[in-house]
Amino acid sequence: MSSNVVSNEFLTGLEKSLGYIRGFAASQVIYSFLQEGIFSLLEDGLDINAIAQKKGFAPNLLRTVFEYLAVEGILEKSTSENGQVNFQISNYGKNISTYYQGWFNLLIGGYSPIFANIPNIMSQGTNYISRNGKWVGVGACQISQNDVFPLANKMMEEIKPNVKTIVDYGCGSALGLCEFCNQNPNIKAIGVEPDEGAYQAGLNLVAAKNLQERITLVNSAALDHEINEVPDFILFWFVLQEIYGQNGEAALIEFIKNIGVNFPDSYLHVIEVDYAIDNEEVMKSPLGLGFYNPYFLLHPFTDQKLVSDQKWTEIFTKSGFEIIKKEAVDPKVDPTGLVIGYVLKYAESGV
The missing domain is CATH 1.10.10.10 (Winged helix-like DNA-binding domain superfamily/Winged helix DNA-binding domain)
Known part of the structure; x- marks a missing residue:
C-alpha cells in the first residue's frame, strides 16, 4: 500500500x-x-x-x-x-434554547452517567449507577413538544373530542399535561411519575402555570398506582418499555389487561419506539446516528426493553386490546417513522 x-x-x-x-x-x-x-x-x-x-x-x-x-x-x-x-x-444559538435543549437535557443531563460507566455496568449490573431521572423527565417532555404532543392531540381529538379526564403514567415534568390543559379548559388530569426529581419539577411547573386545581401529580411507580375515576384516556408514553424491561412480558400483559378489565370504556394512548436497529437506511441517517443509535444503546443499561412495532402489536393483542388508530409522528419533525402512537380499546379477548 x-x-x-x-x-x-x-x-x-x-x-x-x-x-x-x-x-x-x-x-x-x-x-x-x-x-x-x-x-x-x-x-x-x-x-x-x-x-x-x-x-x-x-x-x-x-x-x-x-x-x-x-x-x-x-x-x-x-x-x-x-x-x-x-x-x-447566533440564530442557531437562540434555537438551541427554543427548540433543541430537550435533547441535551435528556441525553447529556439524564443519561451521561450511563454512557460514562458502560464497562462498570456490564460487569457490576444495572444497579451500579442510575440515570438522572429529573433530566430524563424534563428532557423527554421538551422533546415531545415537537413530535409527541401534536400527535397525541391529533389522535385523541379524532377519537374522542372534548376530552375531560386524563391519567398520564410517567408524566415527567408534567409539561404535556400543562399544554393539554392550556389548549382545552375542560381537561382535568392526573400525572403519575416515579422519579422524585421529575415529580418535583412537575409540581413546580404546575404551580408556575397556576394549574393546581386541574392537574394532580402523584409520586408513584405505574404498577403501584390505582386509578380511582374512569378517565377518557390513559397515557403511556415511553413507559411500557420500562415496565417490560423491569418486570417482564407476562407482568406487562397482566398490567395492561387489568386496566382494560377495570376501565373498558377508557382509551389507552401509547407512544413507543420501533426498535429498528437492523434498518440500515434509518440508522445511518442523521437522526439515526445522532439520536436513535445512542437511544437504543442506553435502554438495556437502564432496565428498559425496546421492541419492534410488530412485537408491541402482539403484546396489545395478548392484553385484550384492539388497535383502533396507529400513526407515526410528523415526518417533517422526524422522518425515521420510529416513534409511533397507538390508540387502544379493550376488546375482551387476549390471553
Whole structure:
C-alpha cells in the first residue's frame, strides 16, 4: 500500500475520530451553558463582562468559552471601531434554547452517567449507577413538544373530542399535561411519575402555570398506582418499555389487561419506539446516528426493553386490546417513522 493511500486513510479516520471528540466537548459545554442560563443572558443583551459579574465567572475564562462557541457558530464575534471584541448569540444559538435543549437535557443531563460507566455496568449490573431521572423527565417532555404532543392531540381529538379526564403514567415534568390543559379548559388530569426529581419539577411547573386545581401529580411507580375515576384516556408514553424491561412480558400483559378489565370504556394512548436497529437506511441517517443509535444503546443499561412495532402489536393483542388508530409522528419533525402512537380499546379477548 502506497504512503499516499495510507495518508488518505489516516486522515479520513482521524477526521471521523475527531468528530466524536468535537461532539463530546460541544455537548458538555452547551448543556452546562443551558443549565447556567448563559444563552438567555446573551439574548437579553448582556455583554461578556456583565455576564461574568452576574454569574461570578472569571472574565478571561468566560471569553475563552465564548471564543470556542463562536467557532462552533453558536455565538457571533465582532469587533467595534475602538477594537473591543463583542459576542452575540447566533440564530442557531437562540434555537438551541427554543427548540433543541430537550435533547441535551435528556441525553447529556439524564443519561451521561450511563454512557460514562458502560464497562462498570456490564460487569457490576444495572444497579451500579442510575440515570438522572429529573433530566430524563424534563428532557423527554421538551422533546415531545415537537413530535409527541401534536400527535397525541391529533389522535385523541379524532377519537374522542372534548376530552375531560386524563391519567398520564410517567408524566415527567408534567409539561404535556400543562399544554393539554392550556389548549382545552375542560381537561382535568392526573400525572403519575416515579422519579422524585421529575415529580418535583412537575409540581413546580404546575404551580408556575397556576394549574393546581386541574392537574394532580402523584409520586408513584405505574404498577403501584390505582386509578380511582374512569378517565377518557390513559397515557403511556415511553413507559411500557420500562415496565417490560423491569418486570417482564407476562407482568406487562397482566398490567395492561387489568386496566382494560377495570376501565373498558377508557382509551389507552401509547407512544413507543420501533426498535429498528437492523434498518440500515434509518440508522445511518442523521437522526439515526445522532439520536436513535445512542437511544437504543442506553435502554438495556437502564432496565428498559425496546421492541419492534410488530412485537408491541402482539403484546396489545395478548392484553385484550384492539388497535383502533396507529400513526407515526410528523415526518417533517422526524422522518425515521420510529416513534409511533397507538390508540387502544379493550376488546375482551387476549390471553
